[in-house]
Amino acid sequence: MRRFLDRHWYAYAMVLPVVVVIAVLVLLPLAQGVFFTFTNINEGNIANPVLDRAATYAVVGLDNYLHVLSGDPSYGSFWSTLVRTLIWTFGCVFFHYTIGLVLALLLNRQVRGRTVYRVLLILPWAVPAFISAFAWKYMFNAQYGIINQVLRAVGLPDPVWLGQSDWALVAVMIVNIWLGVPFMMVALLGGLQAIPGDLYEAAEMDGASAWQRFRHVTLPGLQSVSSTVVLLGIIWTFNMFAVIYLITGPNPNTRILVTYAFERFFSGASRDYAVASTYGVLILSVLLVFASVYRRALRKQGEVW
Amino acid sequence: MRRTTLVTALAAGIAGALTLTACGGGGGGSSADSGEVTFWDTSGPNESPVFAKIAQDCATKGGYKVKTETVAFDQALNNYKTAAQGGQGPDVFRAEVAWVPQLAKLSYVMDLSGTDLAKDTSDFLETPLGSTKYDGKTYGVPQVTDSLALFYNKKKLADAGVEPPKTWDEVKAAAAKLGGEKTIFINNDAYYALPFIYGAGGDLVDADAKKIVVNSAQNVKALETAKGLLDAKAASTALDPANSYNNMQAAFSGGEVAMVINGPWSVADYLKGTAFADKTNLGIAPVPGETAGKGSAPVGGHDYVIRQGTKAKDSAQKLIACMSSTESQVQVAKELGLLPTRKSAYDNADVKANPIVSAFQPVATAAHARPWIPEGGQLFDPLKIAYADVLAGKKAPKAALDEVAKAYKDQVVTEYSIG
Numbered sequence: 001m002r003r004f005l006d007r008h009w010y011a012y013a014m015v016l017p018v019v020v021v022i023a024v025l026v027l028l029p030l031a032q033g034v035f036f037t038f039t040n041i042n043e044g045n046i047a048n049p050v051l052d053r054a055a056t057y058a059v060v061g062l063d064n065y066l067h068v069l070s071g072d073p074s075y076g077s078f079w080s081t082l083v084r085t086l087i088w089t090f091g092c093v094f095f096h097y098t099i100g101l102v103l104a105l106l107l108n109r110q111v112r113g114r115t116v117y118r119v120l121l122i123l124p125w126a127v128p129a130f131i132s133a134f135a136w137k138y139m140f141n142a143q144y145g146i147i148n149q150v151l152r153a154v155g156l157p158d159p160v161w162l163g164q165s166d167w168a169l170v171a172v173m174i175v176n177i178w179l180g181v182p183f184m185m186v187a188l189l190g191g192l193q194a195i196p197g198d199l200y201e202a203a204e205m206d207g208a209s210a211w212q213r214f215r216h217v218t219l220p221g222l223q224s225v226s227s228t229v230v231l232l233g234i235i236w237t238f239n240m241f242a243v244i245y246l247i248t249g250p251n252p253n254t255r256i257l258v259t260y261a262f263e264r265f266f267s268g269a270s271r272d273y274a275v276a277s278t279y280g281v282l283i284l285s286v287l288l289v290f291a292s293v294y295r296r297a298l299r300k301q302g303e304v305w
Numbered sequence: 306m307r308r309t310t311l312v313t314a315l316a317a318g319i320a321g322a323l324t325l326t327a328c329g330g331g332g333g334g335s336s337a338d339s340g341e342v343t344f345w346d347t348s349g350p351n352e353s354p355v356f357a358k359i360a361q362d363c364a365t366k367g368g369y370k371v372k373t374e375t376v377a378f379d380q381a382l383n384n385y386k387t388a389a390q391g392g393q394g395p396d397v398f399r400a401e402v403a404w405v406p407q408l409a410k411l412s413y414v415m416d417l418s419g420t421d422l423a424k425d426t427s428d429f430l431e432t433p434l435g436s437t438k439y440d441g442k443t444y445g446v447p448q449v450t451d452s453l454a455l456f457y458n459k460k461k462l463a464d465a466g467v468e469p470p471k472t473w474d475e476v477k478a479a480a481a482k483l484g485g486e487k488t489i490f491i492n493n494d495a496y497y498a499l500p501f502i503y504g505a506g507g508d509l510v511d512a513d514a515k516k517i518v519v520n521s522a523q524n525v526k527a528l529e530t531a532k533g534l535l536d537a538k539a540a541s542t543a544l545d546p547a548n549s550y551n552n553m554q555a556a557f558s559g560g561e562v563a564m565v566i567n568g569p570w571s572v573a574d575y576l577k578g579t580a581f582a583d584k585t586n587l588g589i590a591p592v593p594g595e596t597a598g599k600g601s602a603p604v605g606g607h608d609y610v611i612r613q614g615t616k617a618k619d620s621a622q623k624l625i626a627c628m629s630s631t632e633s634q635v636q637v638a639k640e641l642g643l644l645p646t647r648k649s650a651y652d653n654a655d656v657k658a659n660p661i662v663s664a665f666q667p668v669a670t671a672a673h674a675r676p677w678i679p680e681g682g683q684l685f686d687p688l689k690i691a692y693a694d695v696l697a698g699k700k701a702p703k704a705a706l707d708e709v710a711k712a713y714k715d716q717v718v719t720e721y722s723i724g
Contacts, residue, residue: 043386044411050392050614051412067715073708074687074715141548144555162545164697249547252690266383267686272716 100184191225351573363627445608447646480539
C-alpha cells in the first residue's frame with residue numbers, strides 16, 4: 001500500500017480536486033435531496049442560519065412517495081403527468097429528429113446560398129428561449145394572436161391554444177419542436193458530411209436507388225451521431241422547463257414532471273421542498289432506467305460509448 | 306514526507322471550505338446602518354415612476370440613499386422569499402396585503418412593533434391596517450388600499466339605454482342591448498372570482514372556525530353564475546389564462562366590451578385606450594351581486610415591509626415613514642388615483658376632487674375583508690386552475706371546488722377541516 005502510494009501519489013493528488021469538487025457539488029446535494037424525500041421539509045421548518053432559526057422538520061418515512069405514487073391530484077397526479085411527460089418527450093424528439101434530418105439532407109446538397117439558409121435555420125436556436133416563448137405566447141393568443149387570425153381568415157376552426165385543454169400541450173410542443181430542430185439539423189449535417197462520398201458512388205455503381213442509398217448508406221453512417229443526439233434530446237426535452245412554464249404557467253394540461261416539481265418548490269402555493277425532492281428523485285430514476293436500457297440496446301447493435 | 310504535504314494540503318483545503326460556508330451563513334449581525342436602502346417596487350410601469358420619485362425625494366430629504374428596483378408583481382413574492390432566505394434582497398419591499406402574515410410567520414420581515422412606525426397608527430384605515438398585524442405584532446405599514454369595482458364605458462351604456470347593472474341578472478338582461486358577448490369581460494383568474502363568491506355569500510376559508518369552505522353551496526352557485534354569463538352569451542373571456550388579463554385590458558380600453566371588473570391600478574391603462582380619450586367616459590360602480598346592493602369585492606392593497614436582516618434598519622424605517630406620510634399619499638392619490646390608507650389624506654381637496662379616488666372610496670370601505678392568515682396568499686393558486694377549468698367548461702363547479710378544498714387541506718391549511 002505504502003509503495004503503491006509512493007509510486008502513484010502524484011496521480012492521486014491530481015485527481016483529488018476533481019473528486020472533492022464532484023463530492024461537494026454533485027454527490028452531497030444529491031444525497032441531501034434524497035434525504036429530504038423522507039422528511040416533511042418545507043419553507044417553514046427548514047433551518048435558516050441567516051435568520052437564526054433551527055430546523056424543525058421531521059422524518060416521515062415513505063409518506064411522500066406514497067402520496068405521489070398513488071396519483072393523488074393534489075400531489076400532481078403522478079401517473080397521468082408521467083404519461084404526459086412521455087408523450088411530450090417522444091413527440092418532440094421524434095419531430096426534432098425527422099425535421100432536422102430532412103433539413104440536413106437538403107442543406108447537404110450543393111444549393112446556391114447554402115450558407116444563408118444554414119444561418120437562417122440556426123436562428124431559432126440562437127434566440128434566448130424566453131424571448132421565443134413570449135413571442136409564441138402572443139402568437140397563440142386565442143383572440144388576437146396571428147395564428148388564430150390566419151385560421152379564421154381561411155375558415156378553419158380556431159381553438160383556444162393555451163387554455164384548459166390538450167391543445168395547450170400541442171401548442172407548447174410546436175414551440176419546442178421549432179426551438180429544437182436547429183440543433184438536430186446542425187448535428188446531423190456534421191454527421192452527413194463525415195460520410196465518405198465514395199460510398200455513395202460505389203452504391204450508385206451497384207445500381208442502388210436513392211431510397212436504397214439513404215437506407216443503407218446514409219442512415220448507418222449517421223448512427224453514432226444519431227444515437228447521441230437522440231439520447232441528449234430525450235434528456236433535455238424530458239427536463240425542459242422554460243418553454244412550458246413561460247408559455248402556459250401552472251396549467252395542469254401542460255404539466256410535466258419537472259414543471260410540477262418547480263410548482264411545489266418555488267411557486268407561492270406551498271414551497272414544499274419534500275414533495276419537490278420526491279419528484280426530483282423520481283425524475284432521476286426514470287431517466288436512469290431509460291438511459292441504461294438505451295445503452296444496452298445500442299451495445300447490442302455493436303455501438304460502444 | 307510527500308504524503309504529509311498532501312495531507313496538510315487536504316486538511317487546509319477542507320478547513321478553507323468550511324470557513325467559506327461559515328462566512329456565507331453568518332454576516333448580517335452588525336447593527337450599523339449602511340445608509341443605502343434598496344426598495345423593491347411591485348407596481349406596474351404606469352405607477353412605478355411616481356413611487357420611485359417619491360422614494361428619491363424622501364432619501365434626499367432624509368440624508369440617505371435609495372435605489373428603487375421594479376419587480377414584476379407575479380414574480381415578486383417568490384423572488385423575495387428566495388432572496389430573503391439567503392439573507393439577500395431588498396431592504397424595503399412593497400408586499401401585497403395577503404403576503405404580509407405569511408412573510409411574518411416565516412420571519413422574512415422585521416417585527417416593527419417597538420419602532421416609531423407602529424407607534425401612532427390611529428390615522429390609518431382599519432381594514433388595511435389589519436393586514437399588517439400577525440400574532441399581535443406589527444410587521445408593515447399600509448401603502449395603498451384597493452378593491453375591485455365595475456368599470457363601464459359610459460357612452461356605450463348610455464347609447465344602449467342601460468344603467469350600470471347592480472345584479473348579475475341585470476348584466477344578463479343588458480346583454481341584449483349591449484351586443485351579447487361584448488357586454489362584460491370576465492377574467493378567469495382566481496382573484497376575479499372573488500366578487501362572484503363574496504357576492505353569493507361564500508368565502509374561501511373560515512379562519513375563526515378553522516374550516517375550509519371553498520366548496521360550499523354558495524361558492525358552487527357563484528361559479529355557476531359566472532359560467533352562466535358566458536353560456537348566456539352575455540360575457541366573454543379569454544380562455545387562455547396566460548393572456549387573460551392583457552386581453553381584458555385591450556378589449557375594454559379599445560372600446561370592444563362595455564364593462565369589466567378590475568381595480569384602481571388599471572385606470573392608467575384604460576385612459577391610454579382609444580375608448581377613453583375623453584377621460585369622463587370611464588364610469589366606476591360597485592361590482593354587481595346576486596341581489597342588488599349585495600355585491601362584494603375583496604380588500605386589496607399593499608404594505609411596506611422591512612426585510613429581516615437588513616443592513617439599513619434605520620434608513621429603511623425613515624424611508625417607510627416618509628413614503629407613507631400624508632403628503633406622499635396625497636401625491637400618489639393625485640397622480641395615480643390610488644386610494645390612500647390614511648384618513649387624513651382623504652381630507653385633501655385635490656384627493657377629494659380625484660374622480661377615481663372618490664368613485665373607489667365607498668367601494669373600498671364596503672369591501673369584503675379577507676382572512677389575515679399566513680396562508681392567505683396561497684389560497685389562489687389552486688382556485689385559479691379550478692376557476693379557469695369551470696369557465697372553459699372542462700369541469701363542473703362542484704367537482705372543481707371539491708378538488709380545491711382537497712388541495713387546501715393537503716397543501717395550504719393542513720390543520721383546517723373541510724366543510
